[in-house]
Amino acid sequence: MVDIDLIKRCQREESDAFDLLYEAYSTKALRTACLLVGNRNIAEDIIQEAFIECFKDIKKLRNPETFEVWFHRLLVRVCWRMSSKERKSVCENLDDSLTETIPCKEDVFKQVEHNQTSHVIREAINKLSSPVKTTVILYYYNNLSIKEIAQIMKCFQGTVKSRLHNGRKLLAKELRNAAIDIGWYETDYLEKECMLNAKRNSI
Amino acid sequence: MQSEILFDNIIKSTLNKEVDNLNTAPGTLDKIKAGLSSEASQSKTFSNRKLVNPLLILKSGFNKPAYALLSAVLVLTLTLTFFQPARAFAQEVISEISSMVYVVVKGDSGKYEPIQMPAEKVTFGSASGEQTLLSDDELEKLVGFEIKVPSALAGGYTLDRTLLYEKDDTDKKFVSKHYSNSSSASVILDISTDDKLFNSVMDFGDNIKKLSLVDKFLYYYECPLPVYPEVNGKTDFTQKPLEIKVPHSLTWEHNGVYYNLSDVGIVSLSMDELLEVAKSILNQ
Structure with missing residues (x-):
């Protein structure tokens, strides 16, 4: 929920309001950026750049209720821009420091299984095109609606739905290809996808 | 349906756990605050890279006699990224200009020089643009004309980004x-x-040369771009421009679509170098 009063205070350039806004949004923004560009160092640069632009331009935001969409849009664009500059880094995996530590021996098996799943999903997401990847992350990680994502990416809601569908399909395919020991990847969902595809192809 | 939810939950859970332990580095806010103070110059550098051909954003209906008399063109280049009511803002900026402004003219020495003139004698144009990740096919549907250009050009140029502009x-x-x-x-x-792009070369361009390449006529020209x-x-x-860039450009028409290739004035390209790049577009 957007703190409208806080946004208005930022628009009045109250210094402590900037601090509070940073505190409220920086962690999630960093994590989003990291998922989008796949590199923590670049993500930190992105956060700096995004908040500089945010603080500089927040006065221009006419409707404070739309702050979250506005800020995500700004963040995504900085990510795209930095990704262009650091194109080689975009496909890098997240670095080791992001890998979870294993809490105790009993959880080792689950942890390995989870890491394997994470690895496959992470790799699969990195293979997605930028628009699809951005859509998937905004939808699944930031819990944004189709409408909000369309506003952020300045495209039609149908385009978002289509990208989401394509993203799911590609992720499902990658997971299925990699599902050597993990049976639950072979779900009805995948079967349904195959049936739908077959139906489409036969039309 | 349940398996769809399960699948969605797996993705959500993986993404969440992937970055769960990630927190902003201490001192980031201080860096941001420090960056804000020096932001103006950084922003300028980036904006300059985003500048498009000034001829494209000249307001329609430019008063040619005034141009001939004053030999000057002032172009308002606004890259209003992230700002929804860009058009209203541009109008607001323009209406606020009511005093003497600086424009660029070619002096007797052959160099571009800034001179002052009343704002009402200058026509302002503006364009707002935003980066887009739409594919060329999607863009074609949006803008209504064909966009078929390679992602790599002669000279080792590769596509960095695509921007969608509205005049x-x-x-x-x-x-x-x-x-x-x-x-x-x-x-x-x-x-x-917009055929103004093509036609305005004759009005505003300097050192114009008509060239022929791959059965097309191309116009090479330069046009000052004050910063x-x-x-x-x-x-x-x-205020007096901080610098005057002089982009070199090639412009041509193909199937009713106008193309303008410019070196942006940051690293100057020779006419031959620009022609090589244009050739890789025309030959695709």
């Missing part, structure tokens, strides 16, 4: 493709159906 005095859209190479040279390819200081995030035309 603020019309609803016309145009597409701008930004390329760079390993030598940090940049070229921008603007694509539009003004910014005050409170707005371009201040009442």
